[in-house]
Amino acid sequence: MEHGYHVAIVGATGAVGLELLSILEERKFPVAQLSLLASKRSAGRRLVFAGEEFPVQELTEGSFQRVHFALFSVSSSISKAFGPIATRAGAVVIDDSSAFRMDPDVPLVVTEVNPHALRRHHGIIAHPNCSTIPLVMVLNPLHRRARVKRIVAATYQSVSGAGARAMEELDQQTRALIASEPAEVRVFPHQIAFNCLPHIDAFGEMGYTGEEWKMVRETHKILEDDSIRMSATTVRVPVFRCHSEAVNIETEQKITPHEVRQLLTTAPGVVVIDEPEKSQYPMPLTVAGRDEVFIGRIREDPSHDRAINLWLVADNLRKGAALNMVQIMELLSAENGR
Amino acid sequence: MEHGYHVAIVGATGAVGLELLSILEERKFPVAQLSLLASKRSAGRRLVFAGEEFPVQELTEGSFQRVHFALFSVSSSISKAFGPIATRAGAVVIDDSSAFRMDPDVPLVVTEVNPHALRRHHGIIAHPNCSTIPLVMVLNPLHRRARVKRIVAATYQSVSGAGARAMEELDQQTRALIASEPAEVRVFPHQIAFNCLPHIDAFGEMGYTGEEWKMVRETHKILEDDSIRMSATTVRVPVFRCHSEAVNIETEQKITPHEVRQLLTTAPGVVVIDEPEKSQYPMPLTVAGRDEVFIGRIREDPSHDRAINLWLVADNLRKGAALNMVQIMELLSAENGR
Numbered sequence: 212m213e214h215g216y217h218v219a220i221v222g223a224t225g226a227v228g229l230e231l232l233s234i235l236e237e238r239k240f241p242v243a244q245l246s247l248l249a250s251k252r253s254a255g256r257r258l259v260f261a262g263e264e265f266p267v268q269e270l271t272e273g274s275f276q277r278v279h280f281a282l283f284s285v286s287s288s289i290s291k292a293f294g295p296i297a298t299r300a301g302a303v304v305i306d307d308s309s310a311f312r313m314d315p316d317v318p319l320v321v322t323e324v325n326p327h328a329l330r331r332h333h334g335i336i337a338h339p340n341c342s343t344i345p346l347v348m349v350l351n352p353l354h355r356r357a358r359v360k361r362i363v364a365a366t367y368q369s370v371s372g373a374g375a376r377a378m379e380e381l382d383q384q385t386r387a388l389i390a391s392e393p394a395e396v397r398v399f400p401h402q403i404a405f406n407c408l409p410h411i412d413a414f415g416e417m418g419y420t421g422e423e424w425k426m427v428r429e430t431h432k433i434l435e436d437d438s439i440r441m442s443a444t445t446v447r448v449p450v451f452r453c454h455s456e457a458v459n460i461e462t463e464q465k466i467t468p469h470e471v472r473q474l475l476t477t478a479p480g481v482v483v484i485d486e487p488e489k490s491q492y493p494m495p496l497t498v499a500g501r502d503e504v505f506i507g508r509i510r511e512d513p514s515h516d517r518a519i520n521l522w523l524v525a526d527n528l529r530k531g532a533a534l535n536m537v538q539i540m541e542l543l544s545a546e547n548g549r
Numbered sequence: 550m551e552h553g554y555h556v557a558i559v560g561a562t563g564a565v566g567l568e569l570l571s572i573l574e575e576r577k578f579p580v581a582q583l584s585l586l587a588s589k590r591s592a593g594r595r596l597v598f599a600g601e602e603f604p605v606q607e608l609t610e611g612s613f614q615r616v617h618f619a620l621f622s623v624s625s626s627i628s629k630a631f632g633p634i635a636t637r638a639g640a641v642v643i644d645d646s647s648a649f650r651m652d653p654d655v656p657l658v659v660t661e662v663n664p665h666a667l668r669r670h671h672g673i674i675a676h677p678n679c680s681t682i683p684l685v686m687v688l689n690p691l692h693r694r695a696r697v698k699r700i701v702a703a704t705y706q707s708v709s710g711a712g713a714r715a716m717e718e719l720d721q722q723t724r725a726l727i728a729s730e731p732a733e734v735r736v737f738p739h740q741i742a743f744n745c746l747p748h749i750d751a752f753g754e755m756g757y758t759g760e761e762w763k764m765v766r767e768t769h770k771i772l773e774d775d776s777i778r779m780s781a782t783t784v785r786v787p788v789f790r791c792h793s794e795a796v797n798i799e800t801e802q803k804i805t806p807h808e809v810r811q812l813l814t815t816a817p818g819v820v821v822i823d824e825p826e827k828s829q830y831p832m833p834l835t836v837a838g839r840d841e842v843f844i845g846r847i848r849e850d851p852s853h854d855r856a857i858n859l860w861l862v863a864d865n866l867r868k869g870a871a872l873n874m875v876q877i878m879e880l881l882s883a884e885n886g887r
Contacts, residue, residue, distance in 0.1 A: 361852050365703035365795035367745050367784065382727075389724055406834040407705050407786060407793050409846050409860045414825040418806070418848035427851070440852035444795035444860060446705065448745060448786050455745050457703035457782035459797075468756070487752040496744040508747050510756035513765070514699050514778035522747045522782060 215243030216279040216544065219302065221293065223247035223267055224256060226375040227284035227307060230533035232260050238537060241544070248274050275300035280540050283307060284532065298334030303543060305336050305536050309421070312337040312429060319432050322538040323479040324351045328433075329542055336539055341531030342366050342422065342445065342454050343429040345504040345523050348481055348530075350460070352474040353519075354434055358463035360517075362441040364426065367448045367455040368411060369495060370403060372527050377403075378451055385449070399447065408447040420445060453495035454527045461518040468509045471519055475506050480530065485509050493524035502529050553581030554617040554882065557640065559631065561585035561605055562594060564713040565622035565645060568871035570598050576875060579882070586612050613638035618878050621645060622870065636672030641881060643674050643874050647759070650675040650767060657770050660876040661817040662689045666771075667880055674877055679869030680704050680760065680783065680792050681767040683842040683861050686819055686868075688798070690812040691857075692772055696801035698855075700779040702764065705786045705793040706749060707833060708741060710865050715741075716789055723787075737785065746785040758783060791833035792865045799856040806847045809857055813844050818868065823847050831862035840867050 218235070222228045228249070235242055247258055247267045254269040268274065270293060275281060281297040283290050287308035294304045294311065311317040318328035319337045324347050329336065339347070350359055370377040377398045384394035384404035394402045401408055412421030422445040431437045476483050484493050485507040493505030504525040512518035525531055556573065560566045566587070573580055585596055585605045592607040606612065608631060613619060619635040621628050625646035632642045632649065649655040656666035657675045662685050667674065677685070688697055708715040715736045722732035722742035732740045739746055750759030760783040769775045814821050822831050823845045831843030842863040850856035863869055 363701050363797045363850075363852065363858075365782075367705070367786065385723060386727055389720075389727060400828040401832060402834055405788050406832055407788060408832060409793070409795070409830050410825070410828060417851060418825060418846065419851075420825075442797070442850045442852045442856075442858055444703075444846065444858055446793075446795065448705065450743050450745060450787070455747070455784075457747070457784065457795075459701045459780070487748070487756060487758075490738040490748060492747050494739060494744055494746060496740055508756065508782065512701075512780045513755060513757075514701065514780045518780075520701075520780055520782055 215241035217244040217246070217277055218242050219246040219248055219275060219278045219281040221248045221270055221281060221283040222285040223258060224249045224253040225284055226371050226378060226528055227532045229258070230528040231282055231284070231536065232258060234529070234533045234537045236261050238541070240537060240541065246274060246278060272296050275302050278302040280305065282536050282540070294335055303332070303334060303336070305338055305539050307338045307532055307536060309340070309425060311335050312339065313432065319429060320539055321347055321433055322535060322542060323348055325433050325435070326542055329539065338532070338536050338539065339429045339433060340422065340425040341372050341527035342368060342456065343426050343433070344531050344535060345454070345525035346426065346456060346458065347430055347433045348478065348504045349458070349475065349506060349521070349523055350430065350434060352478045353460060353462060353466065353471065354436070356470070356474055357466040359439050359460055360463050361461040362439065363459040364441070364443040365457045366443065366445045367450070368445060369450040369452050369454055369527060370447065371452050372454060373398060381449055381451060403447060404449050406449065409444060411445040411447055450495045452499040452526060452528060453524050454531060455495060455522065455524045457520070457522055459512060459518055459520050461515060463517070465517045466519065468511050468519065471509050471521070480504060481506060483507070483509070492522060495524060498524040499526055500529070501526055502534055504530055553579035555582040555584070555615055556580050557584040557586055557613060557616045557619040559586045559608055559619060559621040560623040561596060562587045562591040563622055564709050564716060564866055565870040568866040569620055569622070569874065570596060572867070572871045572875045574599050576879070578875060578879065584612060584616060610634050613640050616640040618643065620874050620878070632673055641670070641672060641674070643676055643877050645676045645870055645874060647678070647763060649673050650677065651770065657767060658877055659685055659771055660873060660880060661686055663771050663773070664880055667877065676870070676874050676877065677767045677771060678760065678763040679710050679865035680706060680794065681764050681771070682869050682873060683792070683863035684764065684794060684796065685768055685771045686816065686842045687796070687813065687844060687859070687861055688768065688772060690816045691798060691800060691804065691809065692774070694808070694812055695804040697777050697798055698801050699799040700777065701797040702779070702781040703795045704781065704783045705788070706783060707788040707790050707792055707865060708785065709790050710792060711736060719787055719789060741785060742787050744787065747782060749783040749785055788833045790837040790864060790866060791862050792869060793833060793860065793862045795858070795860055797850060797856055797858050799853060801855070803855045804857065806849055806857065809847050809859070818842060819844060821845070821847070830860060833862060836862040837864055838867070839864055840872055842868055
């Protein structure tokens with residue numbers, strides 16, 4: 212208790228919640244006390260952290276007494292309702308939902324890209340969307356060197372981005388179809404097994420989905436540059452873990468694939484795997500469970516004299532979610548000097 | 550025999566070969582005699598066409614006697630070796646491989662786009678790549694109206710594009726993984742089940758794959774306009790049937806999503822399904838087995854004042870392969886007046 216923090220995980224039984232537990236343990240974050248919070252339905256379950264069992268408790272207004280850090284990975288409506296309660300109780304909230312991301316008073320932070328933004332927090336720090344995080348980690352060094360003008364992205368997003376129930380749905384649909392039985396559809400709007408859904412989050416302005424707008428607007432906020440033009444098509448694919456993205460990047464100054472490779476090789480948290488002649492490029496299969504953002508297929512765009520195509524893969528539950536949340540907490544606790 | 554054609558299918562036991570048989574039957578093409586040709590390994594198998602069993606014979610130099618149309622769906626080396634033998638024997642060859650596609654003396658035809666090119670054939674007609682066909686069917690009306698300047702495409706291609714053995718591989722890997730057993734990799738360079746591979750065909754010039762260059766060069770040839778600038782990222786996804794593409798299209802004249810919808814609604818062989826508010830858009834699951842190219846998610850690109858984003862899905866074994874081959878044969882036989 213004396214040499215550590217009281218950490219609360221809100222949404223502890225979800226896909227990101229479970230990943231938070233294993234990352235806290237892995238990185239030996241000084242946890243003195245742990246509160247695992249979830250809906251009434253999950254209360255009473257027990258989860259293991261550092262070899263010890265902890266009970267899952269129902270999230271209530273009284274859950275945040277003496278909590279230092281509250282890590283929220285729940286729906287944006289639950290975050291909106293309980294985030295301010297947690298800050299009033301004195302906790303610093305790190306929130307994985309879209310509830311506060313575009314609030315000008317809330318920093319939106321990727322630790323390798325804009326850690327400085329943490330300084331102006333007022334109790335709530337927003338964690339970006341899992342498809343935005345790897346993208347800005349790649350864009351940041353390119354933007355500094357050559358100014359990114361325009362981005363066209365197409366994503367290949369795994370079901371874990373939609374949570375533990377979505378992972379179960381892919382598993383159960385696959386089992387059913389392989390046994391020539393009908394696939395039951397509950398979480399996604401259509402069958403996801405052996406299919407692609409060009410539909411993540413609700414449809415909105417101009418026919419783009421919430422997910423597509425998040426990628427654009429969060430990129431602007433994190434890179435602190437609204438002049439970057441961007442459009443995305445976000446697609447769910449039958450993969451359990453890791454989001455991939457095919458990204459076309461137009462820069463103001465010409466930049467060669469060789470320079471991009473050099474810039475990304477030295478960028479923090481980024482790994483370049485780009486040996487196509489040996490069939491070496493990032494894939495969900497090999498990136499699952501890894502902390503870094505993996506980049507490959509870096510090539511000049513023959514259709515434009517200042518554009519680059521590349522392929523990125525990141526584990527949406529690690530850097531895309533739990534890892535970045537823990538890294539934010541690490542930075543705050545380092546500043547705190549505790 | 551009198552009222553029809555002698556049709557030979559080279560590669561009859563492959564994924565496209567089997568689809569050719571069912572499309573010939575469905576469309577009541579006047580088949581008077583049928584030769585099913587394959588490698589020695591498959592010789593002796595029997596396939597059903599129009600309720601009758603036909604033996605599969607080994608492909609030899611003597612296979613093309615009195616054949617009117619020889620439909621080739623085999624590797625490009627087999628096409629190169631046996632295509633000219635078939636034409637010398639008097640057959641018209643319709644070839645699904647890349648062997649002759651870029652030969653200036655060989656027409657490369659999508660029946661709805663450039664049927665006129667058929668007139669200048671010298672015995673061989675090339676059938677485009679399965680990811681090019683749906684793309685040019687969409688580009689053609691837009692190019693005529695507003696002049697297409699640049700295309701950035703990302704594909705989501707099914708395993709059937711790599712043939713029957715690749716479909717088996719996805720099936721077997723999925724069964725193994727679901728049973729917590731290791732997945733065996735034979736056809737693809739890496740596991741495809743629950744994974745994405747940014748690698749279709751061999752890597753070549755500038756780091757692009759053969760598949761990516763085919764999309765560019767075949768589009769130029771079919772639309773008869775080399776000034777269209779284009780780059781693609783082609784990706785294999787764990788889907789059995791249908792290729793999907795996220796396509797960004799920049800035009801010389803501004804064109805609204807409403808106009809695009811109108812143009813595509815009246816384009817031959819194209820169906821628009823674009824009601825996102827009802828979760829209606831094309832998907833591999835619903836397009837499998839269909840003849841048309843399906844388009845949805847047509848929207849203005851906020852990152853460019855003359856660009857459109859759209860999502861297309863087509864059955865790569867139907868319009869992407871067997872159907873277009875049969876349609877070419879139908880056009881030739883109509884001209885023939887037989």
